[in-house]
Amino acid sequence: MSDNLILRGKTYYLKRRVPSRYAEVEPRPVIWESLKTDSRTIAGQKLERVWSGYLDGWEAKLAGRDGDAEARFRAARNLAATRGYAFLTAEAVSTLPLAELLARVESTQIKIGLPEPETALAVLGGVEEPGLLLSDLVAHIEEISAHENRFKSTQQMRLWRNDRKRSVANLITALGGDRSVAQIGAAEARVHRKWWKARLVTEKLKIDSANKDLTYMSGMLRRYYDHLEHPDPPRPYAGVTIRDRHAKPARKKEVPVDWITERWLKPGALDGLNNEARDILLISIETGCRQSEIFELPAHAFQLNVAIPHLLIANEDGEKDEIDRREIKNIHSERQVPLVGLALAAARRHPDGFPRYRHTRNYSDTVNKFLRENDLLPKGVTIGGVRHMWESRLKAAGVAMDDRGEIMGHSVKEIRGREVYGDDIELQMRRNVVSKIALPVPEHLM
Structure with a gap:
């Protein structure tokens, strides 16, 4: 933009033609703006910033002229900001000290002495917030x-x-x-x-x-x-909650390991369950995954024909097939889950996943109902307790708390209470850890 840097006397100016796009909101064909310096270096540093300010202002005017009520409101806030003012309602502007009020009025004038309607509305609070119900x-x-x-x-x-x-x-x-x-x-x-x-x-x-x-x-x-880019957004629900000092912290009860080995893995115990529900349950026993992390997985997430068989748990954008689109619980849940023992055998029976339960909420009710009706659940326990049981197994094996959290898809930063450095646990290390606690696979479930 050096061609737009003009020295007049001892002061540098910005001189630049107004793009045709902004002709309807800018009456001047050419902008002359003093950069208030006799230093070419400083003027060059200011030049782009000043021109960007003009562009931002013109864009805000166009948005305010052509947009809907919400777009006009956002544009007014942006335009007021280009003049160095926070947007205020007309009522608030009327209560300002006289000097500040006059300064706002003067800022609505352009170089040739004419008022700018869009700027006046923005700086003096002439645009109302959209009335969304x-x-x-x-x-x-x-x-x-x-x-x-x-x-x-x-x-x-x-x-x-x-x-x-x-x-x-x-x-x-x-x-x-x-x-x-x-x-x-x-x-x-x-x-x-x-x-x-x-x-x-x-x-x-x-x-x-x-x-x-x-x-x-x-x-x-x-x-x-x-x-709306509100400069001082209302937060009406701040601190609005309901507390009960007598309430006990909610925590799911675990399914005991010996209960699983002696009852669930007994020949014929799970025969009344359909194959998909049974194998989702078996995978959860040896991975500690959330139930939905298993039954929602698309076929490509089952990495079975590799050196270390595993599940890929991640956000799915449905690029290949929209039906596969799915959001995981949070960014910490994205991980590779090694498959060993019961989980590997079950996954190999379903290399394309579990279409019967994908994008439904039927799995938990189906399995809980079956287990209760067949006296296969301890009192007060649900299959959600399998994930809790799995962490207890990791803890008993001496796995550190933050490693357990990373393997299970929790925030290690929150666990440690500080920033986390270094790489994630590699898949080989993950398999080494979970192999230590793997249950024997009965012949009828191989």
């Missing part, structure tokens, strides 16, 4: 969260959507009717909490259900205001 909030959040949810399967999106729809419906019921999202403040959040407290008493519901509801609303409102 609560009843439209979930659809709006789904639209603006499309990239974040790109790995979710159809089933996962249905659950994501239903949880948030339920939360919004409960808030509307608590408030006695639909209203603008902008009207939801701390008072409305407390009404939502009060409504839930009453339900907990009369309907004997769990506090977790209420707190999830409040968390979903909090998350949606945070996402809504972040998308």
